[in-house]
């Protein structure tokens with residue numbers, strides 16, 4: 145067999161090429177939008193792409209699955225419950241896809257999303273037991289996928305990871321993410337084993353109720369442009385530009401710059417509404433980063449913009465996205481509302497919070513490098 149993990153530093157995602165060296169048939173799992181990167185791997189080894197599998201509808205990055213299928217005449221495969229508008233081959237729990245002598249055995253593991261599947265890789269000439277499992281965003285390294293990306297269910301996630309933990313210790317685990325917003329405590333390693341996670345993953349030692357509580361509370365904010373990205377991956381929108389694909393330099397300013405900003409500045413607070421209502425810098429308007437691409441028409445292009453969040457991570461990414469979309473004068477407020485609050489500056493509130501705050505701000509929830517004020521780095525995209 146041939147097996148390759150391809151890591152995307154931009155979004156913290158992993159995709160996979162699995163092939164038979166005997167029949168030269170191949171499958172790609174969770175392809176990035178940069179589909180050109182798979183071409184030399186297929187061409188140089190003479191692999192025929194037979195299946196493209198999305199383990200689930202992604203909410204943090206645009207899938208390249210439909211483009212790959214169109215280029216190679218392969219079959220696009222997803223779990224039978226996937227609610228997308230384009231045709232695909234529906235997969236059922238327990239079904240096996242042959243790739244030459246290999247078998248890709250489908251295991252339905254909902255929780256992060258209802259349609260999420262894991263894929264057991266079996267190589268019968270060596271063993272009838274699986275040697276590895278591709279887990280999408282169910283079991284991650286040191287973590288599990290969060291359940292609030294659309295139709296997710298923390299109790300279902302508990303059942304799914306419990307099912308995965310019944311696999312033998314030696315089974316190698318290859319997740320859909322090694323960092324980024326799909327979990328909140330990923331280790332950073334790109335792979336692990338069932339045995340190691342069973343022993344050392346803190347979540348996997350919990351009973352159902354504490355597990356559900358841990359997944360429900362203290363979650364990071366929804367990722368940048370999640371609304372547009374998820375809709376695009378379901379086929380109900382066509383916004384591939386909603387993915388941040390560049391890292392333009394951004395002016396990072398302190399909170400004092402808010403006082404001396406020009407009077408027509410737009411102070412754009414990109415936190416979640418539940419954070420915003422608890423206190424914001426006077427004059428700020430709230431457009432959560434998850435909805436930014438969908439709400440660009442609310443953000444004037446002819447006025448300077450300061451983006452602000454709790455600490456400066458989300459505001460930086462949001463500012464980069466606005467620059468990518470042609471906004472010229474965009475700055476990010478370093479330290480964000482936390483610095484404003486720490487300086488005992490006045491804050492305004494609006495509405496009534498619904499219970500305790502569930503959002504936890506963490507730069508770990510953002511994939512890729514954090515620093516920006518260097519040369520622009522542009523990651524090529526296929527389209």
Ligand SMILES: [Fe+2]
Pocket residue numbers: 200201202203204256281289293326
């Ligand atoms: Fe995901």
